[in-house]
Amino acid sequence: MDNFDFKDKVAIVTGGSSGLGNAAVKALFNKKCKIAILDIISCDDLLKTLNINEERVIFIKTDISNENDVKNAIENVIRKFKFIHIIVNSAGVAPWRSLENTDSETVIKTYGVNVFGQLYVIKYATKYMKLQNYLSKYNERGVVINVSSEQGTEGQSGRAIYCGTKGAINGMTLPLSRELGPFGIRVVTISPGMIMTPLVTANYPEEEVKEYSKEFALKRVGYPEEFGQCVISVCECSFMTGCIIRLDGGIRSGNAFKDESKTKF
Numbered sequence: 001m002d003n004f005d006f007k008d009k010v011a012i013v014t015g016g017s018s019g020l021g022n023a024a025v026k027a028l029f030n031k032k033c034k035i036a037i038l039d040i041i042s043c044d045d046l047l048k049t050l051n052i053n054e055e056r057v058i059f060i061k062t063d064i065s066n067e068n069d070v071k072n073a074i075e076n077v078i079r080k081f082k083f084i085h086i087i088v089n090s091a092g093v094a095p096w097r098s099l100e101n102t103d104s105e106t107v108i109k110t111y112g113v114n115v116f117g118q119l120y121v122i123k124y125a126t127k128y129m130k131l132q133n134y135l136s137k138y139n140e141r142g143v144v145i146n147v148s149s150e151q152g153t154e155g156q157s158g159r160a161i162y163c164g165t166k167g168a169i170n171g172m173t174l175p176l177s178r179e180l181g182p183f184g185i186r187v188v189t190i191s192p193g194m195i196m197t198p199l200v201t202a203n204y205p206e207e208e209v210k211e212y213s214k215e216f217a218l219k220r221v222g223y224p225e226e227f228g229q230c231v232i233s234v235c236e237c238s239f240m241t242g243c244i245i246r247l248d249g250g251i252r253s254g255n256a257f258k259d260e261s262k263t264k265f
Contacts, residue, residue, distance in 0.1 A: 015091030027228030063065035065112030141184035177242030193248025217250025231257035
């Protein structure tokens with residue numbers, strides 16, 4: 001096949017039970033993929049909404065900050081679906097507080113989930129991906145999509161720990177693409193701006209969101225389905241690798257946001 005055919009391809013989505021991961025699961029499901037959701041939160045509501053069974057989508061309870069948990073989860077995916085073609089590393093935590101008020105346990109957890117978790121999934125999943133047949137005439141075996149944030153380059157006061165993890169994800173994009181490219185595996189990072197996930201809507205009043213929207217080139221925030229569209233587009237473009245896609249509506253945050261050290265996150 002010349003182009004990426006999603007039907008029956010196998011995708012792993014971390015953090016797929018909610019937020020951006022949820023949007024990725026829905027987009028890939030609509031493209032007829034088989035999906036393994038790796039999360040610590042149950043995805044029962046999502047499965048009921050999609051009206052699906054375990055022939056197409058499975059849930060594996062996984063703490064992605066735990067290497068053995070990830071290794072076992074990947075092995076379960078292979079036992080069930082035989083292959084892995086797409087990875088969407090969307091699991092993450094966001095403790096927005098000042099460095100002075102951040103304990104070491106929170107620092108370790110944040111880096112464990114946001115950075116080490118992505119690396120563990122890539123490490124164990126690409127081991128199998130490297131052995132698969134090519135998907136197209138372009139000698140492509142699969143694609144890794146990591147999720148960063150525009151906060152990884154333009155973070156605000158009170159977000160040093162969180163922004164540091166997103167900067168780390170950005171920084172590993174090109175080296176990983178060079179390491180995995182010879183095996184036909186692409187690596188792309190999506191760097192979203194404000195996307196109206198339940199986490200955002202629960203913590204930002206409507207009036208505050210409207211005020212933030214003025215800083216966007218499009219004068220509005222983004223929506224989960226637009227993240228899902230971006231995931232599909234990355235999968236479809238066989239020459240895209242080693243890059244960071246800003247999915248942010250044209251915002252350059254700078255001074256657009258207040259000090260976030262006292263938010264609920």
